[in-house]
Amino acid sequence: xxxxxxxxxxxxxxxxxxxxxxxxxxxxxxxxxxxxxxxxxxxxxxxxxxxxxxxxxxxxxxxxxxxxxxxxxxxxxxxxxxxxxxxxxxxxxxxxxxxxxxxxxxxxxxxxxxxxxxxxxxxxxxxxxxxxxxxxxxxxxxxxxxxxxxxxxxxxxxxxxxxxxxxxxxxxxxxxxxxxxxxxxxxxxxxxxxxxxxxxxxxxxxxxxxxxxxxxxxxxxxxxxxxxxxxxxxxxxxxxxxxxxxxxxxxxxxxxxxxxxxxxxxxxxxxxxxxxxxxxxxxxxxxxxxxxxxxxxxxxxxxxxxxxxxxxx
Ligand SMILES: Cc1cc2nc3c(=O)[nH]c(=O)nc-3n(C[C@H](O)[C@H](O)[C@H](O)COP(=O)(O)OP(=O)(O)OC[C@H]3O[C@@H](n4cnc5c(N)ncnc54)[C@H](O)[C@@H]3O)c2cc1C
Numbered sequence: 001x002x003x004x005x006x007x008x009x010x011x012x013x014x015x016x017x018x019x020x021x022x023x024x025x026x027x028x029x030x031x032x033x034x035x036x037x038x039x040x041x042x043x044x045x046x047x048x049x050x051x052x053x054x055x056x057x058x059x060x061x062x063x064x065x066x067x068x069x070x071x072x073x074x075x076x077x078x079x080x081x082x083x084x085x086x087x088x089x090x091x092x093x094x095x096x097x098x099x100x101x102x103x104x105x106x107x108x109x110x111x112x113x114x115x116x117x118x119x120x121x122x123x124x125x126x127x128x129x130x131x132x133x134x135x136x137x138x139x140x141x142x143x144x145x146x147x148x149x150x151x152x153x154x155x156x157x158x159x160x161x162x163x164x165x166x167x168x169x170x171x172x173x174x175x176x177x178x179x180x181x182x183x184x185x186x187x188x189x190x191x192x193x194x195x196x197x198x199x200x201x202x203x204x205x206x207x208x209x210x211x212x213x214x215x216x217x218x219x220x221x222x223x224x225x226x227x228x229x230x231x232x233x234x235x236x237x238x239x240x241x242x243x244x245x246x247x248x249x250x251x252x253x254x255x256x257x258x259x260x261x262x263x264x265x266x267x268x269x270x271x272x273x274x275x276x277x278x279x280x281x282x283x284x285x286x287x288x289x290x291x292x293x294x295x296x297x298x299x300x301x302x303x304x305x306x307x308x309x310x311x312x313x
Contacts, residue, residue, distance in 0.1 A: 026043065033045075040083050040085065044089070051096075057090065073145050096115065111125075117204075118144075139226050165178060229272060230271060231271045250274035261293075266278060276291070
């Protein structure tokens with residue numbers, strides 16, 4: 001059903017989105033929007049710049065009876081399947097990327113950022129303004145909204161530890177602010193207590209602690225070590241699997257003999273076995289079949305279920 005409706009919307013999209021001044025692409029090559037640099041096509045991809053354009057796009061989908069859409073930020077944790085994507089994709093690539101800091105409690109300050117703020121830009125801003133506790137953003141190329149949704153981080157800290165509140169727009173078009181008390185952060189996930197519909201994160205408030213330049217640079221130095229132990233220069237989605245409780249997924253994959261193993265141009269990284277890299281022309285199917293082979297072997301050899309951290313659309 002959605003396929004037919006999307007076709008109808010697509011037919012009118014050029015006129016409708018142009019009139020509303022909202023950027024869009026038909027037949028978007030999704031490999032260009034994923035850090036894995038592979039993916040099929042999306043019939044329609046929309047790039048709202050602000051809340052008003054996002055709401056207008058959702059109203060347009062609703063007018064065509066389309067229930068739902070896919071949402072992406074920097075695309076650093078999303079693998080797009082080979083198949084055609086039959087729901088519109090909303091990209092936050094062009095979305096509000098303002099950053100401001102204002103008063104907080106005690107010596108804390110609150111950073112207010114649009115969801116489209118890139119994490120590396122955010123980190124530069126925080127370092128320049130002497131805020132600590134954010135070194136774990138180093139080497140992340142996603143956006144602020146995606147980092148909150150994924151509770152991105154490291155063993156040392158996660159985005160959820162910094163979040164004070166977020167602004168959201170529900171798929172039904174309701175816009176509100178959600179305080180920290182309702183935000184349930186867990187391992188690479190964030191949920192909103194009492195919210196029964198999907199939502200877009202449109203703005204993020206982080207509580208920040210001023211720190212000395214020496215301390216900040218010292219913490220950042222710790223994260224710079226990742227460059228030698230992780231394939232940060234290759235096309236990848238970061239860690240593919242969640243670490244099972246008390247274990248390291250990378251170590252398990254290495255122990256069961258998959259370091260360097262490949263399917264087509266998708267290969268388990270020699271530097272870090274929890275990364276699958278695209279050596280050039282990997283298809284999404286190469287990546288998913290590698291994931292499946294590893295999961296089956298981990299279960300057979302070690303009785304361990306390796307669950308994916310990445311999102312497959
Ligand atoms: C080289 C490399 C290293 C990495 N290292 C780490 C690491 O150390 N730790 C870590 O946790 N992650 C890591 N990642 C993964 C990734 O960078 C993070 O999860 C990142 O924060 C995701 O942000 P994004 O904007 O790219 O989200 P996307 O990949 O675009 O989306 C991820 C999920 O968030 C949802 N989403 C995105 N934006 C919004 C929004 N505005 N509103 C609602 N939902 C949204 C999407 O629907 C999807 O489900 C790494 C990735 C790479 C490529």
